[in-house]
Amino acid sequence: MKPGRFTQLYIHLVFAPKYRERLLIKEIRPEVFSYISGIITNRKHKSIIINGVSDHIHILLGMNPDDKISDLVACIKKESSSFINQKNWFKKKFHWQDGYGAFSYGRSQLEKIYNYIINQEKHHKERSFREEYIELLKKFEIEYSEKYLFEFFE
Template sequence: MKPGVFTQIYIQIVFSPKYRDRLLKKTIRGEVFSYMSGIITNRKHKSIIINGMADHVHILIGANPNDKISDLVGTIKRETSTFINEKRWFREKFHWQDGYGAFSYGRSQLDAIYKYIANQERHHEKKTFKEEYTELLKKFSIEYNENFLFEFFDNINEF
């Protein structure tokens, strides 16, 4: 950044594996999320917390204003797909689903959103990813067409 430029931009990013497959098992999440954090840091964003469930990821960053969120998400998806495929955790090639959600927060909201992301397992005992995601869209007054949302599972139990 240039001298004299001061920013404080917090963004939550949400996306899921292709076909909404529940591939992000607990056994690999830590390694995948750590790899994502490295990508975020290398692009000069601040990685605050990354967590999720088998079928989706939440990322909270302090955003670098010189890097577009769409470019960051594209890089995260591309590089983690390569990383996961090189690990050969799955018989088929791993891919992320097209699209993502990006939601902005103020500094006063960071503690609450951090706790929300940290407690994904407990949160999803009561709510499906579809309910969670559509609530975020509504909370942020984002107009959407159901036909263009992720494909969602109705079953909230992780296997």
């Protein structure tokens, strides 16, 4: 903590494996998510919850204001890809898809977003990742172009 600096920044990140392949199978998720939590903690952020389904993940964290979101996401993707590839879980190399979503929340919203993230499997029985992601962009009034969204293969 630095003198005179008081922050409370909560960020919800969303990103997906390259080509939206359904590689994040249930059996490896706990280990992958734990590793990602370690990356977040090592960069002096607070890892609150990480969860997802086979084709994308959600991360809720307390943001360290000394780091940039783009640098954090790049680090998470690079280091977790290396970790996953060292495990030899797949015949070909694992990569994350380019891009990410980053959404900010206030403290009063944490319980709601936490429950949303923890219930991803249930949630995705009712709607696709594409529908979920576009809904987030609209909810936060983020302008977007279809050509720059994740590659969706539903």
